[in-house]
Amino acid sequence: MGPYKIDEVSKASGLTKRTIRYYEELGLMPPPSRTDGGMRLYTQEHIDRLKQIVNARDILGSSLQEIQAFVAIREELQDYKKAYGQTVDKAEKRRQLEKTRPMIEKQLQMLDEKLEKMTQFRRDIGQIYQRVCIALDQEHTPNEGV
Amino acid sequence: MGPYKIDEVSKASGLTKRTIRYYEELGLMPPPSRTDGGMRLYTQEHIDRLKQIVNARDILGSSLQEIQAFVAIREELQDYKKAYGQTVDKAEKRRQLEKTRPMIEKQLQMLDEKLEKMTQFRRDIGQIYQRVCIALDQEHTPNEGV
């Protein structure tokens, strides 16, 4: 359990070594201690911190490509609606819908996952907030009392 | 209200003209019609679509800098915890906490906004999904019945 070298941290966090150094450079992570030779020595706290960052990144970081997938669903449905009155071929409509359904299901699953992680995140921060408030109250009231 | 030129769309959506053209290029938006001279003519639907994209982008797109703000709060609190047993100066601790509290409040507000938008987003997709399922059921069942 002692100090970890960067490769172990990489495997534990799922990030590449490059990314770990990059995050340190950005200041996302406190710089770890070093050996006399200059090698980085990480603690468990560093790993936890990186996992938090990865979590937050997964929730909050989506590319335009991913966003496109979401908006595309609505368009497909709009296309379907437009074609609804015109298309004579019911089987064709059906095939189209059957194609889009699994896509929507996938998006819903992704959204639910992100929502869950996000609410968990919210709870964490909320708890921290409460502790801060309590601490502030406790230090404030006694001076006024008696 | 008639066709919109790109500058009006820009003001209505909050995106720059460059970004609007870029999103079209990416296929995030259906290409608008053109005048004989080649000028883009947008409809209200285009504007709505862009607003959806902006919304989704605001929810899902955060940089590492923004993520850093979230993670930083935890670190500050950890620092506080560490110093809790050692610091003799209670006023100093209090000042530190009073400094972090508004930061946490801001983060909470941001998170709540994102959460609300996200759940709304989720509801929308869920409704679309239901309509698709119903449509598939309706076209399926009658052929089997009576």
Place this chain on the structure above:
DNA sequence: GTTAACGTTGACGTGAACGTTAGGTTTGGA
């Protein structure tokens, strides 16, 4: 004490998501 595996710091490369500039065309009002 040698050596292979792993670490370090630059430095350049890359794709995404635009900003900016250049050079030319279109539009709409005086």
Place this chain on the structure above:
DNA sequence: TCCAAACCTAACGTTCACGTCAACGTTAAC
């Protein structure tokens, strides 16, 4: 009809978030 304002495409520049390569130093096992 003329002209400024707004539009167009094309192309290069930029920042972020890393990947990748080179050249070199450190560790740990044998």
